[in-house]
């Protein structure tokens with residue numbers, strides 16, 4: 241069956257190297273719509289989308305993520321990332337940080353929105369990588385100053401982020417297994 245949405249789903253994969261080409265205003269506008277059209281439990285819409293395109297702030301985020309990994313004391317992980325060039329956001333020219341007011345379904349809401357963004361990016365000829373790694377940098381007392389720098393509204397917490405841009409590498413999607421679908425028929 242030929243279906244353009246499913247084709248986009250099957251073509252999406254996590255890309256971990258981006259060119260310097262910036263996104264256009266039209267692309268950013270389309271991605272805003274993809275984010276804002278995501279459904280939320282009870283239509284609460286208690287989530288915000290922080291679109292970071294500023295070069296200095298993108299660099300700042302990458303540096304803060306690396307620092308948080310070092311500060312966490314996970315030296316093996318820190319060394320592994322350093323040995324791969326210290327890249328945690330892969331030169332993505334747009335990072336969308338999804339922040340939520342914590343509630344029972346807030347992270348489900350954020351997960352839906354991040355996939356909306358990933359699929360929208362792919363359908364626009366862009367690529368993406370979902371980023372859980374910034375979590376530590378924004379967490380608790382440790383991340384308070386960074387949350388302010390990145391303009392988190394009061395009471396909103398990091399849920400997930402996504403890097404989006406023009407790919408500078410190729411990668412196919414993960415392998416999957418039809419046995420993971422359980423039919424009750």
Ligand SMILES: Cc1cc2nc3c(=O)[nH]c(=O)nc-3n(C[C@H](O)[C@H](O)[C@H](O)COP(=O)(O)O)c2cc1C
Nearest residue numbers: 252253254256369370371372373374400412413414
């Ligand atoms: C919740 C979540 C968090 C993730 N965090 C990261 C991350 O911080 N860094 C990264 O490189 N990839 C991250 N990924 C990407 C996964 O590693 C990737 O989706 C998985 O390996 C499957 O590969 P595919 O997306 O190419 O199909 C994350 C994915 C999800 C769903």
